[in-house]
Amino acid sequence: MNHAKIRELFPIVNQKVNNHSLVYLDNAATTQKPRQVIQTLKRFYEWENANVHRGVHTLGTRATDAYEGARMKVARFINAASEQEIIFTRGTTAAINLVASGYAKAICKEGDEIVITLMEHHSNLIPWQQAAKATGAILKYIPLQQDGSVSLEDVEKTITARTKIVSVSHISNVLGMINPIKQITKIAHKHGAVILVDGAQSAPHIKIDMQELDCDFYAFSGHKMCGPTGIGVLYGKKKIIQQMEPVEFGGEMIEHVDLWGTTWREVPWKFEGGTPIIAGAIGLGAAIDFLEHIGREEIERHDRQLTRYAMERMAEIDDLAVYGPKNDRVGLITFNLGNIHPHDVATFLDSFGIAVRAGHHCCQPLMSWLGAHATTRASFYLYNTEDEVDKFITVLLAARKYFM
Template identity: 65%
Template sequence: MDVKAIREQFPILQQEVNGSPLVYLDSAATSQKPLQVIEAVNDYYRRYNSNVHRGVHTLGSMATDEYEGAREKVRAFINAPSSQQIIFNRGTTVGINTVASSYGDAHLQEGDEIVLTEKEHHSNLIPWQQAAKRNGAHLRYVELEADGTVTAENVRKAVSEKTKIVAVSHVSNVLGTVDPIKDIAAIAHEHGAIIVVDGAQSVPHMTVDVQDLDVDFYAFSGHKMGGPTGIGVLYGRKSLLENMEPVEFGGEMIDFVGLYDSTWKETPWKFEGGTPIIAGAIGLGAAIDFLKEIGLDDIAAHEKELGQYALKQLSAVDGLEVYGPKERTGIMTFNVQDVHPHDVATVLDAEGIAVRAGHHCAQPLMKWLDVASTARASFYLYNSTEDIDALAEGLIRVKEYFGDVFA
């Protein structure tokens, strides 16, 4: 990959922060946007801004074609059988909440079990907590290996005939671990359960084939893959979606409305009440075009190389602990001995290096790691080994600075 050429397509990366060239290492929180995505959104608002589906005028037809064209791009990107299985929403959180509220409330009963892991993002934990409370179900957790990985063997121990839903992340937003989704799906289906996957950290970084994985629901966010904020996708198995009730009601999602009862459009539109996120979907379509031009396999290989290089460079910094396995995606979570992660991030920011600090919306995992919070560097296609060198050098200065402060 020609990282230099790729970086030139991201206007925000051409600036200085606090007098230093920007080193952006927070793509797990949100990725930066290439010029063609920015231009696609701008083009919609400048040239054919209109609502979709309802109008027959020229601008409305153009907007509808682009919006539904983006849905088809998403379908092809994750190899879904039909674009009717692609639901646009605000993001991964909304997608998982939709499944928990619609499918969960219709199928969970007293004594049923929902299987999760302790490393889940809050967006794939709290909706299931609430669904369990509403329906009298119980939560069970898959035992993690010492390095934070999930094995099919441990999943099999947690899943039983009482299991109705297995909800797991494809890639951990803290440890960078990749779960064996295809194996987990097979185990869930053997027991008559469905599998719901949080794909927020996987779809932007690797090839995802929902048919090959044999998943029932798969949710992800556009803003983590070069697309705009506020647009996300829920993929669902068509037979399940067709029998699910919508969770938001109003315009756009209806078929017939009477004074005392109404009927809904077919999927996916029955789940897209109100004016949809038109510009966001169009921008997401442009982001998919951009990622396909570069190649997901090349992106995944590049990030794996960055992860291994970062593990080597950061492990050489005295007093720094890196969490997670040796084999990982481009996510590096760590702590500097005797320095709070927020202080680490603040010192690095003074040198133009952007990292995350906190519990990363994964408080149960922080407890499992026996820490209150961590710092996190996350890499994407526009990062280079020079960015990691800058991070390692910055962390050395963090240690020097706080060593002097407390000397």
């Protein structure tokens, strides 16, 4: 991976912030966009912009071909069995809510179980709280080990014959570790449960294969993998999503309407009510082309190596607490520096042009488990370098000296 050439493709990283060269380490929140994606969006609005599916004019045909072409790219990217298993959503949050509202509320009843973990992002926790309240189901949590990891023994103990749905993150947005999704899926299926995987942090960094993982649903966001904001994907096995009811009504999801009833189009279009996220989907397709050109194995190798390097450098700093396992992390490190408030750490870093995230990272139950009100998070992607990590460490040391 030629870092200099890759960085040239991302216009935003080549700027000064507070009179310092920008070091963007907030990639777990959103990634930057390469010129190819920006140019694809520009071309769409200048050349192809029209609504999709039912228009018979030339621009409508171009837009439809590009939109459905993006669906096919997503299907290949995650090795789905069919493009009909790809539903475009506004993002991971909307995808999980679609399953919680369109599936969980239909199949769960009082006394059934919905199982998640303590590490989940609020977007993979609150929808299940609401589904449990609506149906009388019981929300259960797989406990965490001392380092924040999940043991398969605890998974076996938590999932039972009454479990209907299991929903877990592939990579924690706080702890950075990869959960054993393939094994968790086997346990869920053994008990007759379906499993949803929150792939918001995994889709950008590692190769994902729906046939290998065998999960029933997989959700991820375009903006965390060099694509536009406002576009995401829900993968669902066709035999399952065919049973689901839509939760938004109108527009292209309709087959036929009379005065007293309506029939829906087939999947996936019955879940894409109204004018769909056309430009976003096309931009996501361009992002997938970009990532495939670089190579997902190469991206994962770089992200793992850079995370290891940052962990090694951070070990040099006294009074620095890192959360999560020391090994097998991908793309992010969450930490606290002594008793300095994370917002103060982030503000100090920003004064030197270094962008990180501070707060509870939409994981307040996990923060409580960690015994921390908030943390600072540095997260890396394919355009970050060891030189940037070195600058980050230098400024962290300066922050420690300034505040302590």
